[in-house]
Amino acid sequence: MLVVSDVVVSDEVQAAVADRRPVVALESTIIAHGLPRPRNLQVAGELEEAVRAEGAVPATIAVLDGRPHVGLDKEQLERVANEDGIRKLGHRDLALAVAAGASGATTVSATALLAARAGVRVFATGGLGGVHREWTVTQDESADLGLLARTRITVVCAGVKSILDVAATLQRLETLGVAVAGYGTDRFPGFYLTDSGHPVDWTLRTPGEVAAVMRAQDAVGGPESALLVANPVPEAEQLDPALHARVLAEALEACAEGGITGQAVTPFLLDQLVRRTEGASLSANLAAVRGNVRLAGRIAAAWVER
Template identity: 85%
Template sequence: MLVVSEEVRTAVAERRPVVALESTIIAHGLPRPRNLQVAEELEAVVRDEGAVPATIAVLDGVPRVGLTKDQLQRVANDEDIRKLGHRDLPLAVATAASGATTVSATALLAARAGVRVFATGGLGGVHRQWTQSQDESADLGLLARTRIAVVCAGVKSILDVGATLERLETLGVAVAGYGTDRFPGFYLADSGHPVDWTLRTPGEVAEVIRAQDALGGPDSALVVANPVPRAAQLDPALHARVLAEALAACEERGITGQAITPFLLGELVRRTGGASLEANLAAVRGNVRLAGRVAAAWAAR
């Protein structure tokens, strides 16, 4: 059921560097036609680092690791394409549906294809008001049982970052800051929370990946938290003000549960004049570039 492009399949077989890329940012995260431009840019960044890009999606019920140019255009332009987490994959396959993959679905399919490094923007996590909603991203549980290195900019600052870090610890998912002892907050270089481990070079990250494989144990992920450059982050004071106002609006309007996150994200884009989106893209570009370097270092084993 899993179709791996010839380029990706050959690279994996020859132990050359490959970087998995999610497709949700293409289908649902950016306006057209910028989404396709960004998708092509991110694949080019991977190639610039000497690695093979493996953008992942499900098309007509077929999970695909590595897309052609036409398939990438379809993901970017099809208004009916769904958003698929890993729990949705059997349903999409059985019904011949098409969908863009989230972090959890991308990580699962990448690992099944033998791809060891995955770049994304930010992870999902524990949502605010968890004690009432019990709302937690499926990303966390999937990463607890999937052997893959995920280069990300932490988790979105609209989530409960502290609770997310606690949950990752409970699940046994290794977390390290890249060049920092602070956990990034996606739009922000520093979420306000520390990390216990700091890795400073792609080679060090690759050594951790090798150590995971050598030690065995549970097939859990390595989260490499790479902060957005401070010059490109969302202004922290603006972020704090807009987030506080958006949270107050949630309270006033009775917005609860799963509706909170999309509302807060929309408010951040609207109230910052698109600055949050630009910080998002800066984070993604940095993560993809770092992932390419990590994949190259790991392949040089």
């Protein structure tokens, strides 16, 4: 294995990067915190296999005993899935975790940072964080946005969670200079939903077109910002829009009646969505992640074709 300034890169990922073979970074938060055991480990394996099926090498990222790892073996993946006390790490937490010798699963921002450090250009995830509701009161915004504004990586995602302020998130991405393109659509997806109700200015239709934009980013220069490829969950696999609208409206009403404000709003809404859709939101979540992983594998393959 290769150690790059205290980032441990697995032999397989190291060789693939060196040989210009396709690699896809995967976050580990969905494994440690997004799914119940033992389904989490099963899904982790499925996602890595989906990357391999597209001819790419999976690079699941996590911090173990204070060492950031890009690419996990079977034992390490099992640790992330099954070990109690695995923390949730954003990029701001990495130095603290390293100094403390802690273990943690990486969020979008930490995964993107460590992937870029290891020379991995393509990253697949479910949905991004964004600007939260009541932003004018709380100033609550995901760290994902700022990190992506200064990290050259291509992120395949299903937009942002529809419980966030989607319009404000798109505006914030524009302000930060982060490029956003819909994949095969001119609408911005809403994670659980195929269409968040908001448009995007650019549409890319093939992995080759995405790779061409990535090359153009390098040629044009400027800030080292990300490219977001917004890949909608298929309509047949999305959360029923009417159910989503009803549950979200009722949950927002419950927030108002219960005096739930500020940073407590988002976790409350997420919990209500999972509980009151009887798992349908989780199914849509996994459908989105699987689709993004497959697309990321194809984009990574197109990227290394020079």
